[in-house]
Amino acid sequence: MLTKLLHNALKQAQLLSGVRNTLSLWSHKTSVRACAARSATFQSLEDGLELNYGGAPMRFNYVWLRDHCRSASSYNSSTNQRNLDTASIDLTIRPDITTVEDGHLILTWPGGHVSKYSLSWLAENSYEGKKQSTIQPRIFWNSDIYKNANIPSAKWDTFMSCDDEVKKFLQNYLLYGIAFVDDVPATVEATEAVTQRVSLIRETTYGRMWCFTSDLSRGDTAYSQLGLDRHTDTSYFHEPCGIQVFHCLKHEGTGGRNLLVDGFYAAETVRQQSPENFELLARSPIRHEYIESSDNHQNHMTGFGPLINVYPWNNEMYLIRYNNYDRSVINTIPHDLVQPWYVAHRELTKELRRPENELWVKLTPGKVIFIDNWRVMHGRESFTGLRQLCGCYLTRDDVLSSARCFGLHA
Numbered sequence: 001m002l003t004k005l006l007h008n009a010l011k012q013a014q015l016l017s018g019v020r021n022t023l024s025l026w027s028h029k030t031s032v033r034a035c036a037a038r039s040a041t042f043q044s045l046e047d048g049l050e051l052n053y054g055g056a057p058m059r060f061n062y063v064w065l066r067d068h069c070r071s072a073s074s075y076n077s078s079t080n081q082r083n084l085d086t087a088s089i090d091l092t093i094r095p096d097i098t099t100v101e102d103g104h105l106i107l108t109w110p111g112g113h114v115s116k117y118s119l120s121w122l123a124e125n126s127y128e129g130k131k132q133s134t135i136q137p138r139i140f141w142n143s144d145i146y147k148n149a150n151i152p153s154a155k156w157d158t159f160m161s162c163d164d165e166v167k168k169f170l171q172n173y174l175l176y177g178i179a180f181v182d183d184v185p186a187t188v189e190a191t192e193a194v195t196q197r198v199s200l201i202r203e204t205t206y207g208r209m210w211c212f213t214s215d216l217s218r219g220d221t222a223y224s225q226l227g228l229d230r231h232t233d234t235s236y237f238h239e240p241c242g243i244q245v246f247h248c249l250k251h252e253g254t255g256g257r258n259l260l261v262d263g264f265y266a267a268e269t270v271r272q273q274s275p276e277n278f279e280l281l282a283r284s285p286i287r288h289e290y291i292e293s294s295d296n297h298q299n300h301m302t303g304f305g306p307l308i309n310v311y312p313w314n315n316e317m318y319l320i321r322y323n324n325y326d327r328s329v330i331n332t333i334p335h336d337l338v339q340p341w342y343v344a345h346r347e348l349t350k351e352l353r354r355p356e357n358e359l360w361v362k363l364t365p366g367k368v369i370f371i372d373n374w375r376v377m378h379g380r381e382s383f384t385g386l387r388q389l390c391g392c393y394l395t396r397d398d399v400l401s402s403a404r405c406f407g408l409h410a
């Protein structure tokens, strides 16, 4: 943990130094005006403004500033939509007058239009600020970290009647990528109801709510009694399903525990150990594929994308695709990167397979689990006897929207 804190501190320092270096390149300013107001100063540059506010230097392009004007004619604050036609902005636009007053940057443009931006809004929406903040705060975990956190499960009764319980549940889900609801009646209908407290169900080729046993009714190993190695689902979609919901309605037999592994914890370890391997996995597009041909089901789906996906402005991970069953032919990376890619894939696999990173859970009737399918891998051990599972997928956008509407950082 200490190593991680140090790493984060170092990363912050590197980001700050990166910002400083970038700013030093902006010394080709054509005119310099400085104005102090509430600890804010600005300098007019050739194509924008450098604003120092609260000790943090930020840069704003003039076209960007005109485009982000929040005046009534430029922006509809009732619908939170832009009125201004961006294509109508002169790409060489510069303000005639620039001032900082009462916590606001005020620009008067040629023609007389006035734009006013609060300094706090600018700080919050600057590239420099975004670069140093995370889109979704998370706690990466191995088995010990998760168990020691003692995250309580939500309870069916309160979950179905109290919004605060859903909010707490979502907060845990956002941080850890898994969350549980207990005491749910062991039926498909109750599972659907508990799911809909969170968000919209995503219908796929498997249906809206699916219910399966080991009857091999579909052309997928999931419909057998075999063990399944850790993987993410629907990696063959260009947008893999956001959340997986599982509820074990019945099991008369042995085995069948579920395995959970935090893919981001393993990938972050790779990033710290071998940044070049992490980078390769993050920029090499790989194809996943699902082909099913039976009397009742004809499907052929493919999806392209790197194993690890990061936001380019801050390198924060947001999606991992890892499914060795469904990974298709590799023919989307140049020959000289094929061997290095396998080396990187091996390192990630090694981390994912460390026993200390595995969280084993016995799903019993009544316990519903929500899994972030963009982050946490699932698998299972082989089993005997009749095991009946139901569940569904949720759309990620809608779950995150629910979380934001509760005021959560997502």
Ligand SMILES: [Fe+2]
Pocket: 222, 231, 232, 233, 378
């Ligand atoms: Fe799966």
